[in-house]
Every structure is written in structure tokens, then in C-alpha cells.
Amino acid sequence: MSKKTIRPYDGPAGGWGALRSVARHLLEQDVPVHGARTLLSANQPDGFDCPGCAWPDRDHTSTFEFCENGAKAVAAEATRHRATPELFAQYTVAELAGYSDHWLENQGRLTHPMRWDAASDRYLPIGWDEAFARIGAHLNALDSPNQALFYTSGRCSNEAAFLYQLFVREFGTNNFPDCSNMCHEPSGTAMKAQLGVGKGTVLLDDFEIADAIFIFGQNPGTNHPRMLGELRKAAKRGAAIVSFNPLRERGLEKFADPQDKLEMLHNGSTRISSDYFQLCIGGDLAAIKGIIKRTLELDAQAQGEGRERVIDIAFIAEHTRGFERFAADVAAEAWETIEAESGLSRAELERAGDLYAQAGSVICCWGMGITQHKHSVATIHMLGNLLLLRGNIGRPGAGPCPVRGHSNVQGDRTMGIYEKPSPAFLDRLREVFDFEPPREPGHDTVGAIEAMLDGRCKTFFGLGGNFATATPDTDATHRALRGCELTVHVTTKLNRSHLVHGRDAYILPCLGRTEIDIQDSGPQGVTVEDSMSMVHLSAGINAPAAPTLLSEPALVARLAAATLGTRSKVPWLWLVGDYDRIRDKIAEVFEDFHDFNRRVRVPGGFHLPNAAAERRWLNAEGKALFKTHAVPTDLPVHRARASQQQPVFTLATTRSHDQYNTTIYGMNDRYRGVFGERRVLFIHRDDIAALGMNAGDWVDLESLCEDGVERIARRFLLVEYNIPRGCLAAYYPETNALVPLSSFADEARTPTSKSIPVIVHPHVPQAAQSLQASRDIGLVRVD
Secondary structure, three states: OOOOEEEEOOOOOEEEHHHHHHHHHHHHHOOOHHHHHOOEEEEOOOOOOOOOOOOOOOOOOOOOOOOOHHHHHHHHOOOOEEEEEHHHHOOHHHHHOOOOHHHHHHHOEOOOOEEOOOOOOEEEEOOHHHHHHHHHHHHHOOOOHHHEEEEEOOOOHHHHHHHHHHHHHHHHOOOOHHHHHHHHHHHHHHHHHHHOOOOOOOOOHHHHHHHHHHHEEOOOOHHHHOHHHHHHHHOOOOOOEEEEEEOOOOHHHHOOOOHHHHHHOOOOEEEEOEEOOOOOOOOOOHHHHHHHHHHHHHHHHHHHHHOOOOHHHHHHHHHEHHHHHHHHHHHHHHHHHHHHHHHOHHHHHHEEEEHHHHHOOEEEEOOOOHOOOOHHHHHHHHHHHHHHHHOOOOOOEEEEEEEOOOHHHHHHHHHOOOOOHHHHHHHHHHHHOOOOOOOOOHHHHHHHHHHHOOOOOOOOEEOOOOHHOOOOOOOHHHHHHOOEEEEEEEEEOOOOOHHOOOOOOEEEEOOOOOOOOEEEEEEEEEEEEHHHHHHHHEOOEEEOOOOOOOOOHHHHHHHHHHHHHHOOOOOOHHHOOOOHHHHHHHHOOOHHHHHHHOOOOOOOEEOOOOOHOOOOOOOOOOEOOOOOOOOOOOHHHHHHHOOOOOOOEEEEEEEOOEEEEEEEEEOHHHHHOOEEEOOEEEEHHHHHHHHOOOOOEEEEEOOOOOOOEEEEEEEEEHHHHHOOOOEEEEEEOOOHHEEEEEEEOOOOOOEEEOEEEEEEEEEEOHHHHHHHHHOOOOOOOOO
16 A cells, blocks of 8 residues: 655656556556557457547547556456455455445455355355346246336447346336436537537547637546647647636646656646636636626627627627527626626636637537536537537537546446436337337436335446445435345445445346357457547457456346246347347347448447437527526525635545556556545645644534535545635545435436535544444555
8 A cells, every 4th residue: 555645746647657557557467468459459440439438539549548547447447466365255235344445445356146144244255047046036026127227337239238228118117317417417408408429529630720729627647638639639739728617727727748758758738728717616607697798798799890800790690599698697697696607807817708709610529527516518518609609619610528437328328228218219119119118207326216215216236336426425325225125236346336335235246348259150359439429449458367258148048038038039149149139130220230240340449420410400499599598696505615714625526546446457547646645625725724734634524504404524635736715526336425316416416426515524433333324435444
């Protein structure tokens, strides 16, 4: 374990530090040679898709494109460490629960299906046939299929996701909570209503010609390192890169490309952001509205002086509706309100507006710093409004670009992993597979937790992911899972969700993306869809971690056959014998996947059509819509500040650099200067002084919830950081316990993990009665 230190980092993102970090992780996973060879096959035409993020590759036939966190993900999956039945014989579940998430991850790849034994509190090995028979019997014994929940992680392939949704719908429910519900659900919700398509419209080629790239609520240096290569090239050719983020993030400031020999030789770097605006947490809607207000003011000036209009009035007239009402609303919004709620001055916002107005083509990118707020859908509508003003949708070098997380989270939704399927999609399933799919909408993630808590749902099945750790309101989620009659997790490694289980529980280990998948017809490849709607093949090169492992498609097919039996007309085992057969069925259901098997074998795959990119608006109005929203001034944090006499802060959860979603690769956050510690609280120096405390003090955080439930996260180290006053940041999952289940985005129901009203107390050690709570989050015993 790293020594616990806090020391400022003033170097660039990437560079030698990234290479040293990858080397360290390869050695920690005991794969120094094997792992390096595996890395060189990532995202290549005869190799596998990186199991990390969904950022696309410019050229799948090119040489390896370095990405630090992708390398960590590959090393973690290709590890030689094994979590065998001997590990589970050594520890009870209660004992395992006392270890940290990092320790659990480092036990290595799971090798055998396991079933929890209540008498010994241990997971014991079980055969595949028996496991499927028992799980299928339990599902069939439910009073209703709607008593079961089927979660999906964004790491599973298109083929696995398609079979999974087919099985579950033939079983009889649309209960599909998934990771999209917790991240970019607002993006799809907002864009679908405004533009008719719930996906971004840009391609990587657009980054080569954009005049300006506006980045909101995103930290590409940690979460999408390969994106820095595109930003670096754009910066070098003179494009404006305008960043809006409460924290100063190293990847948005400067970057040293590990593949640039001269830059590495001379310890050089490239400045990324031409302008960096540190707005307050949750202030993005106000900031964007301020940029729009400035753009409209410039347009009015141009009109008055007889110059060319600043806004694209021809585009607005032909392709949009609602502009007049929207423009009147913007004009009526006071600059004082915009400044107060954004945390930026009018001069800063006018500067940003000038940059937007001067750029011929603009891309707007955003991440979960935008989506995990109560007003997230309205904020994304405002981003759409900004782009529509100057016709920045449906032309080269311009458009919306939601940057999604997991490698196939977008593909899973395309394949039908959605709790609110369209009637047309269900009709097509009925025609192709000859059964009547359920029509009643199912539970999303928040709804799934609520349904487990009140007993409406009794079974939880997770296809990947770490549900107990990824979700909000940790205590409520853990109670929900423990109240289930059955919990089942398909996974590659041990994680906390396996230790927060129902009265019957199974761990089903599967192949990873890096591994060779042999079925009846020989080696198989799966497909994924990246953030820019490119679909391509992925084929592993490593021997499986254990001969007992099943692929995700095979696992789903065998469970479906065991559960549905002769009442299903779907030839499950035949389909999974050759994944081309699955893809043929996908092509029958989705028109955009016509001739799937031929097109996906072209190096780089193929691009799914995007109507908005063609300026076709697939909504009821047949037009892109200007959406009117007031700057919010009555959010939970406003009400908390009005009711409290002590300082109330807005807390945003974030990832460390040695982390991908809930997977903890290490204990360091190099770019933020944190080493060997995860329970840290980033805070402005003046706020530390106002609290009468010092950097290095330990504090507790209390969430100011409006549901009357006390939520406290204990023992966080105060770390002085460049963040606006009144704003705090800390890592998740350590702070997930502070997010109320009842606090979610309007319309999209994404937990508000980026805008938690909290107060800060000096740390008070807890008594022994909190032992179980500490075990649940891995605080009792550390590595």
C-alpha cells in the first residue's frame, strides 16, 4: 500500500508518470510481459476492445494508442491472481466484508461458480448445471415475473445484452435497471425530446476541424485519457478549448503524449484549455444561459449596426421551433441571477460567449458533472439551445458529444436494455421470436431499490457491475439487497455486491474481453458500440483465466434454456454456438444492423445512422426544439442554506485517478496530489479557515436531506484544493451513503451525486455498534 501523503502535482497529464503507473500496475498484477503483449492487441482489428471507457478509436488498424486507465483495466483483467474456492474456504463472507474494495479487487479472477452457504457463511463451489437449475427454479416460483430485477453493466457486449433482454422479456418483465440510469440517462432523455435522437451527433473527424470545443463537467485526463490526444491535436492547430469545471483538473490544463517521442524526450507538454472557467458545482445551466445571453446580445448589436447576424437565423427558421419564446426568456433572466448561480462573473461569461460567437463550428462535450444533478435534463437542453443558435448540429466540426463511461453502455441501450421499451421494438421482438413481450414499463435503478425495500421485488440478477457500491443511499441499497430471496451476480472478480447478498446467493464467473471465447463453431468475437455510434468486433487473445469460465452470451443462453424450458421457441443453445447467429437475429430486429456480420468485419466496423446529424428531427414536431428553463434558485442546497446557521457546502462525488467507476485499481490520485488515501475531502483554503480547522484535520460529513433520514459519512481528511468556495469534492463510493434515494434528476431519475448539500463536523469516532456499517464499506480492515 502506498504511503499516505498529500503533495501538489504540477506536471502534465500523461507523460512519464503515466508510463510509470502502467508499469507498476502490470507488475502488481504479475503480468509484466504477458500484460504488455495484451495491451498491444487492444482495439486492433484482430484483437479486443478495451474493457475501459467508451471513447472511440480513430483507426482500428493503427498501432496501439496509449491510454493509462485502459492499460490498468487490461492489466486488471489479464492478472495472474486468482480468487479460487480456496479463498472462499479461508474467509467467511463477514470477514471478507471487512476488507477494502481495493483488496477485494486484487484477489484476482474468479474461477468457479459459487453459492452462499448460510450455515458456514461461506461461498461454496457449485456446478454450472445445478446453479442454472436452482436459479431457474427460483425464477419460475415467483408469483409474477415482475418480482425479479435484471441489472446490466455497460461492459457486456451487444450479443450478451441482446440475448439478456430477449430472455428477460420472454420470461415476462421489463425490469431492466442499468448503469445508464446512474450516469447519462439525462443525456438520452434530454436529446431525445429536443433533437429526436438520444445520442451524440459527432465523429472523431469532427474534432479535427472544430473551431472550438466546449467541455462541461468532465475530467478526460482520468476518465477518458485517449480523448486528450484529440484535444491536444485540436489545441496545436489553434482551436479554442473552453473548459467549465469546478476543480482544476490536470488533464484539462496540459498533457504530455506518451507516444510523442520528442515531447517525452524533452519533458514537454501541450496546453489543452485556452480558457478555463471554474464555475460552482451545479452552476452549468446558469453559465450556459449566460453564454447564450451574450450571444443574443451580440446578435442584437450586429443587427443594429447592419452587420451579419451572429445567430444562424436561416437554420433556426427551417429546423427549429420555439426560438421567440426562448429568446424572450433569456432576455428576461437577470445577469445578477446568472452570476450568482453560476459562480462566474459577467465578464467571464461574456468572454465565453464571445469565443462561442467567433467560432465557425463548435462541439459541446459533457460528462457526469452535468448529468448527476436535479436539473440535469434542463442543463442538457440548454446545451442543445446553445448549439442550435448558430446551427452547430448536423454539419462538420460541430454537434453535441455526451462522453459516456463504460465501453458498451451505449450499445446495451441500443440492444434493448431499457425499462421503457418502445411499442415498435416490442412488436418487432414478437414478430421475430414468436412470443408476446410484456408492455408494462419496468423499474429503473432507483425504482429497483425502492421495490426491493418494500418487498415488491424479491430477486436481483446482475449481469456485471457492482450494484451495491455503484448506487446511492448505501444503507438503503444494502438493506434492499439483503431483503431479497435471491441475489445472483455475473462477474470476473470479487466485489462488495457479492458480500451484500440475499437469503440465497450465487456468484457466476465469466470470461473477460481479453480472453479467447471458444464455442461450438470455434473462436468467437463480440461487438460493442462506442460513444460515437461506431460498432466493431472484439476478440480476445488470452487463454481463459480458468477452464470453468463461461462467456456472458453462453451464460445467458444456458440460464434462459434452464428457466424457460420447452415453453420458449428460441433456440438458445444453438444461437450461442456461433455468435454470427445472434448477430443475424439482431439484424432482423434492428434495421440499422442490416447485413451485420459482413459490415462488422470491415476493419473499424460501421457507423450507426444518426438522424439529428442529418438534420432530420425524429420527434412529434419534426423540428429541433428550443427548450426554455429558468436558472434554478430553489434547489435542495438553496433550501438547506436558508434553514441552517452554519456553513452549507455542495458536495460532488468524483473518481480518483487509480479508479474506474467502482473498480479501485490503487490508492493514489496522482494528478490531485493524493497518495495512499481515499477518504479525502477537497476544499478551498478559505473554507478551511472559516470552519476553524486546518488542512490535515479529519472531519465527518452530514448530508442535509429533506426526508428526515440522518446520513453521515465519517473520517475524511481535509485537503486544500483549487475549488470554488462553498464547494467540496470527495471520492465515491465512499460518499454514496450521503445521496438520498429520493434525490434524483427531474425526468431522468439519475441520482444527484454531484450536488449533495452537506455540513462539515470535526470527526467523532464511532462506537462498536457501527461495526457492520464499517464492514459494508470496507473500513474495518485495510490492505
